Structures are given as C-alpha cells and as structure tokens.
Amino acid sequence: MAPALSQIQKEAQLSARKFAEDVLKPAAQRVDTEAEFPSDAVRAMADLGFTGLSVPEEYGGLNRDALTICLVTEELARGCPSTAGVLMAFVIGIQPIVRFGTAEQKRTYLPDLAIAKRSICFAVTEAHTGSDVSAISTTAKREGDGWRLSGVKTLIGNAVNADLCILAAKTDAGVSVFIVDARSPGYSVSKVYEKMGMRGTTTGEITLDNVHVPNLGLVGVEGRGASLLLGTLDLARLTLAAEAIGIAQRALEEALSYSLQRSTFGKQISEYQAIQFMIADMATSIHASRVMLHDACQLADGGQSFTREAAMVKLFSSEMANRAADTALQVRGGWGLVDRSTVERLYRDARYTRIWEGTSEIQRLVIFRSLLKTERGG
Numbered sequence: 001m002a003p004a005l006s007q008i009q010k011e012a013q014l015s016a017r018k019f020a021e022d023v024l025k026p027a028a029q030r031v032d033t034e035a036e037f038p039s040d041a042v043r044a045m046a047d048l049g050f051t052g053l054s055v056p057e058e059y060g061g062l063n064r065d066a067l068t069i070c071l072v073t074e075e076l077a078r079g080c081p082s083t084a085g086v087l088m089a090f091v092i093g094i095q096p097i098v099r100f101g102t103a104e105q106k107r108t109y110l111p112d113l114a115i116a117k118r119s120i121c122f123a124v125t126e127a128h129t130g131s132d133v134s135a136i137s138t139t140a141k142r143e144g145d146g147w148r149l150s151g152v153k154t155l156i157g158n159a160v161n162a163d164l165c166i167l168a169a170k171t172d173a174g175v176s177v178f179i180v181d182a183r184s185p186g187y188s189v190s191k192v193y194e195k196m197g198m199r200g201t202t203t204g205e206i207t208l209d210n211v212h213v214p215n216l217g218l219v220g221v222e223g224r225g226a227s228l229l230l231g232t233l234d235l236a237r238l239t240l241a242a243e244a245i246g247i248a249q250r251a252l253e254e255a256l257s258y259s260l261q262r263s264t265f266g267k268q269i270s271e272y273q274a275i276q277f278m279i280a281d282m283a284t285s286i287h288a289s290r291v292m293l294h295d296a297c298q299l300a301d302g303g304q305s306f307t308r309e310a311a312m313v314k315l316f317s318s319e320m321a322n323r324a325a326d327t328a329l330q331v332r333g334g335w336g337l338v339d340r341s342t343v344e345r346l347y348r349d350a351r352y353t354r355i356w357e358g359t360s361e362i363q364r365l366v367i368f369r370s371l372l373k374t375e376r377g378g
Ligand SMILES: Cc1cc2nc3c(=O)[nH]c(=O)nc-3n(C[C@H](O)[C@H](O)[C@H](O)COP(=O)(O)OP(=O)(O)OC[C@H]3O[C@@H](n4cnc5c(N)ncnc54)[C@H](O)[C@@H]3O)c2cc1C
Pocket: 121, 122, 123, 124, 125, 127, 128, 129, 130, 131, 132, 154, 155, 156, 157, 158, 195, 198, 203, 352, 355, 356, 357, 358, 359, 360, 361, 362, 365
C-alpha cells in the first residue's frame, strides 16, 4: 500500500501544485513553441527550495526524501513537462556529489547548486553509446596534480546552461566520474540539438579537448564510476516516473474536460461508453503508477535496495504516459492535431520518457537481471 504523506510532503506537494498552476501552466505552450529555456521559472523554483530538495541542510538545501522529490516533480510536470525536466537535471546532476562527494567537494559545489546560483549537467552518453556505459571512450589521464580529459559527450540535457558538468570518463582503472567546470579551457558546447518535445530543456553536445581537471574533480573512487552512475540512476528513474505520471495526469484532465464540452450526434461525448472507458482506463493506470512509485520511494527512503522497483515503475509509468497522451489526442479528435493543442504537446513530451534514464528495453534488462539474481539466491 502507498504510504500516507507526512505534513512536510503534503506542503511540498501543495506548493508545487500552486506554482505549476499559477506560473508553469500559463507559460508551457510558449516554452514549447519558442523552445524557450524557463530561466524565470528556475529562479522561482530556487526561491521555493525545489532546486535544493536533495541537498543536505548544512549546504543550503532542504534535504527532502525521494517521495517528496517525486511529489514535486509530478506536480511540476503536470504544469510544464519541460520545466520539470530542467529540475530533474538538477536533482540528478547533484546526486553524485551528495552521495559520493568528499566534504571539500560538497562545500565547494553544493551551496551554489542548491539555490541555482550555478547549474549542472550529467554527461554519460556518447555518439556510439547511450545504453552501455562501459563502452564510453572519453578518457581521463593523470597529469601532475590532476587529470586531462578528452572526448565528446552527446545528447546532454542542460548542457547549454550548465556551469558544471558531472561526467563519465575512462581512466586506467576503468569508468570514473569527474566534476568539470564549464569555463575550463578546452571545454565547449559544440552543438545544440533541435527537439520534437521537451523543447524548453536544452540538449547539447560537449567537447572536451584536453581539459585540465584538478584532483578535487574526481568523484568517488577511480574506476568505480559505473556503479556510482547506476546508483544515481535509481533515483533518476523514480523522478522520471514522476515526470511521466504528471504528464499523464494532465492528459487525463484535458481529455475529461474536453469530453464534457464536445457534443456529437446531439450528446456530449462523455455520455458515450467508448469515451468513458478510455478515460477510466487512463485514471486506473495513473493510479497504478502512483502506487508503484510511492512504494519504490518508500524502499528508497527506508535505505533498502530499490533498483528493481525503480526500473519497474520507470518502465510502467513511461509506457503508460505515452498511452495516456495518445488517448487524450483521440478524445480530442482532429482538434488535437492542429494549432499546437496542449495534448499534442503532451504527446511529444511523453515520448522522451521512454528513452531518458535508460530506455524501456534497458529497464526490462535490469528487471530480468534482478529476478535472476534472486532466483540464484543473490
Ligand atoms: C533530449 C535528450 C536528453 C538527454 N539527456 C541526457 C543527459 O543529460 N545525459 C546523458 O548522459 N544522456 C542523455 N541522453 C541520452 C539518453 O540517455 C540515451 O539516448 C539513452 O540512454 C539511449 O541511448 P542511445 O540513444 O545511445 O540508444 P542505444 O543505446 O544505441 O539503443 C538503441 C536501441 O537499442 C535498444 N537496446 C540497446 N541495448 C539493448 C539491449 N542490450 N537489449 C535490448 N535492447 C537494447 C535501446 O532500447 C534502443 O531502442 C538524452 C537523450 C535525449 C534524447
């Protein structure tokens, strides 16, 4: 059963709902059409404490649990999926420092990140590999008091706006994780991608040409970067599921309200059982996703392993959000497909959730491997 929300969780949810309703919803269409990075909304989210949700209080954050982060993400995504995506990039980029950083790294980076004075991106993907982290070819070679990094990272969310980049590179010991200052000589955003959805987020290519990174830049243990990244991805998958649920919830609201306005053959379309069943199925799948998400968050917040549950809820919710957006378009008929309707935008935005933070196929691999481990007594 899903856990009851605490007072703090309810307050965060309500605050995000109000912000989404008052600020994000009215701007969402423009953010999409103009592919406009929502900088004002990011500043407002910093004032509300959202950018520092996962940062410990001693470094200026709110130190909230996974469930609170997901409740906030769902509400923001209901208002504007792109803006929620920008917040997700923050939460995910900050995680390696929060979980694996040294006291010096935390002191150096977290206070500015918590209030969005600086922003961050998380760069693993390269042109030839997204799903297989071990196949990256960006290198980090030891040199004097630090490292020299070279390589090209592709499809990186928030790349354009980031002051810092958490990235994966290979050292002699294997995949390792570094924090790189985007102002370092040799670091550049070499391309910005045009996107079909989530158009308020920026996505770019980052080139590292012999970039010097001081010793302070190595996060966690050299060569153990793959497990560090996978640990970070578990939380990222929960927030991604929350994003998908927010998109689906908005699709449901749009479908329901349209069904009450539109008439055919002398009746509101909401009076047809075909339409009622579509909407009832959407609501049922959203509820199932939410229960799964809250259950996975409970495991995460209780300090238990939640890799399998994170993959399951990410898979289920992202596939569900795509079906929900498709159904909402169907309910709206031809009017959903012209003049940039809200449901058309949701349909395009939802598509990203099946790719981000590991594709649906990769989630199935994670789930199957976890089942196998249990079967073999692991
Ligand atoms: C807008 C956007 C923002 C992004 N932001 C970031 C970011 O901030 N940081 C970052 O590092 N990356 C980011 N990515 C990259 C994203 O994580 C990858 O696109 C994703 O992981 C898939 O990798 P790929 O595109 O290389 O596909 P591939 O790994 O080449 O996969 C291609 C297809 O093969 C399937 N496949 C691959 N391996 C297997 C397997 N073993 N079994 C079955 N099927 C398999 C996949 O599911 C997919 O359908 C972003 C992508 C987009 C589009």
